[in-house]
Amino acid sequence: MTTPTLDQLYRSEYGKLLAGLIRRSGSFDQAEDALQTAFEAALRQWPGDGLPANPAAWLSRTAQHKLIDQQRHLITQRDKSDALAFHLHQLAQDQDDQDIPQDSLRLMFTCCHPALPQTSQVALTLHTLGGLKTDEIARALLVPLSTLAQRLVRAKSKIRDAGIPFQIPADEQLSARLQPVLTVLYLIFNEGYSASFGTQMVRNDLCQEAIRLASLLVRLLPAEAEARGLLGLMLLHDARRATRIDSQGDLVLLEDQDRNQWDQQQIELGCRHTSRAFQQGRPGAYALQAGIAALHAQAPSSAATDWRRIAALYSLLYQQQPTPIIALNRAVAIAMADGLEQGLALLKHIHLPSYHLLPATRADLLRRLGRPAEAADQYRAALVLVNNQLEQRFLARRLQEMQSAMALSNSPLPDRQACAP
Amino acid sequence: MQYMLLCCIDEALWAALPDEQRQTVMNDYDKLIQEMVTTGHYRGGGKLLPTHAATTLRKEQGELMVTDGPFAETKEQLGGFHVIECEHLDQALALAKRIPPLAVGGVIEVRPLDPAYQL
Numbered sequence: 001m002t003t004p005t006l007d008q009l010y011r012s013e014y015g016k017l018l019a020g021l022i023r024r025s026g027s028f029d030q031a032e033d034a035l036q037t038a039f040e041a042a043l044r045q046w047p048g049d050g051l052p053a054n055p056a057a058w059l060s061r062t063a064q065h066k067l068i069d070q071q072r073h074l075i076t077q078r079d080k081s082d083a084l085a086f087h088l089h090q091l092a093q094d095q096d097d098q099d100i101p102q103d104s105l106r107l108m109f110t111c112c113h114p115a116l117p118q119t120s121q122v123a124l125t126l127h128t129l130g131g132l133k134t135d136e137i138a139r140a141l142l143v144p145l146s147t148l149a150q151r152l153v154r155a156k157s158k159i160r161d162a163g164i165p166f167q168i169p170a171d172e173q174l175s176a177r178l179q180p181v182l183t184v185l186y187l188i189f190n191e192g193y194s195a196s197f198g199t200q201m202v203r204n205d206l207c208q209e210a211i212r213l214a215s216l217l218v219r220l221l222p223a224e225a226e227a228r229g230l231l232g233l234m235l236l237h238d239a240r241r242a243t244r245i246d247s248q249g250d251l252v253l254l255e256d257q258d259r260n261q262w263d264q265q266q267i268e269l270g271c272r273h274t275s276r277a278f279q280q281g282r283p284g285a286y287a288l289q290a291g292i293a294a295l296h297a298q299a300p301s302s303a304a305t306d307w308r309r310i311a312a313l314y315s316l317l318y319q320q321q322p323t324p325i326i327a328l329n330r331a332v333a334i335a336m337a338d339g340l341e342q343g344l345a346l347l348k349h350i351h352l353p354s355y356h357l358l359p360a361t362r363a364d365l366l367r368r369l370g371r372p373a374e375a376a377d378q379y380r381a382a383l384v385l386v387n388n389q390l391e392q393r394f395l396a397r398r399l400q401e402m403q404s405a406m407a408l409s410n411s412p413l414p415d416r417q418a419c420a421p
Numbered sequence: 422m423q424y425m426l427l428c429c430i431d432e433a434l435w436a437a438l439p440d441e442q443r444q445t446v447m448n449d450y451d452k453l454i455q456e457m458v459t460t461g462h463y464r465g466g467g468k469l470l471p472t473h474a475a476t477t478l479r480k481e482q483g484e485l486m487v488t489d490g491p492f493a494e495t496k497e498q499l500g501g502f503h504v505i506e507c508e509h510l511d512q513a514l515a516l517a518k519r520i521p522p523l524a525v526g527g528v529i530e531v532r533p534l535d536p537a538y539q540l
Binding site: 165 | 422424507508509510511512513514515533
């Protein structure tokens with residue numbers, strides 16, 4: 001057995017330990033203080049005394065002692081009945097000490113309380129539930145450390161001052177309160193997944209954190225189909241991670257990815273969660289997206305993909321979320337299922353100014369139709385709008401291909417047919 | 422903890438409602454307040470007359486200015502307030518979302534009272 005380093009312990013145990021300490025103390029600050037003290041004590045004592053048999057339990061005990069010290073200090077300033085009440089309370093709480101997953105769940109609802117701004121929800125969730133240190137979170141979210149620190153301080157004082165509770169919402173509110181939690185987890189995942197820059201390792205951690213927290217949600221709230229849908233969605237996307245970027249660091253489109261390198265075990269797991277979510281009732285937005293991802297993940301090739309079902313799922317999704325982005329994706333699926341011209345016609349009705357994927361999609365359909373001059377114009381329009389460096393390189397490469405194709409078509413060659421999707 | 426529920430609504434919108442609808446809202450209001458009194462949550466509150474009845478004081482360059490109207494021109498105007506005693510924000514929000522004018526365009530701000538200055 002390998003002995004975990006303090007860094008690894010921090011990563012794996014910090015969030016769990018903190019959740020329990022917050023429940024005991026009712027205070028983020030006191031809990032963080034106590035846990036910090038415990039890690040500092042470990043840093044001092046372990047090199048000399050050797051690693052304790054159960055390091056996580058050692059950290060938990062040390063932090064709890066510190067917490068009790070803090071609270072004793074506080075109650076000496078109050079009267080004795082308060083002190084008695086406190087000890088009874090402490091005694092009652094000690095009995096459900098094994099309640100760590102429930103604590104994490106409570107903490108998730110606190111961190112993602114709708115009374116907090118979303119940027120704070122994300123920062124606080126990563127900070128308290130994940131094992132990422134503040135500077136790692138700042139790097140992963142691409143914000144200055146001072147900005148992140150300020151967000152955390154403000155969020156914690158809002159929780160304290162506004163009286164945001166540390167509890168799992170009542171049944172009738174559960175579904176509504178689950179929404180922001182799912183949003184935050186998906187934001188964390190996407191932050192890690194769609195990154196084109198930033199420290200790659202830290203960004204991958206974001207995906208892992210989001211999946212870990214979503215798994216916990218599904219385990220504790222198995223009847224919530226959308227939580228399961230989100231978990232399926234993230235597992236399926238993440239299973240393709242290794243093939244999204246080639247050895248030169250360039251973006252590889254879904255149709256060109258090496259499907260043998262997709263993580264089959266994770267795809268199976270993702271598909272299992274997705275079908276369970278579909279069985280649990282009318283599929284919500286996450287389950288539908290997971291269904292689309294599952295169809296992609298199970299297809300042996302882009303050409304052999306069930307584009308018709310994908311288009312149908314996008315139509316259902318559009319009914320729930322009538323956004324132009326979903327309309328765009330639906331148009332692509334219809335282009336692949338029913339014909340490129342039909343997809344192209346649908347794009348005319350989509351209004352998405354300043355979004356590079358609209359001209360980029362148009363360009364791609366024109367390219368497939370063998371109309372390089374028009375495609376080139378659209379690639380140029382997309383290049384003006386794109387921010388992400390990876391996508392920029394990809395679009396520039398395509399533009400060059402179109403320009404060579406135009407040069408070729410100027411020479412007397414037989415009519416080129418549209419390449420099949 | 423004590424929370425103040427600041428109930429705001431566009432006065433013009435409120436005035437334009439049919440009498441009957443306004444009456445229904447106020448009847449529902451009475452019932453809710455009665456309930457909060459019974460459950461021990463209610464600490465007090467009141468309904469304000471429209472802002473045309475307001476007078477604002479401020480000092481400008483040391484001189485007291487008395488002007489007509491509310492202190493701020495906003496889309497919604499403060500129309501009533503309640504102070505309730507709750508264990509935490511979620512409980513306060515659960516009560517606040519039952520405030521009847523919410524259904525006719527009202528907006529409710531839920532703000533904790535400073536613990537040192539509670540009712």
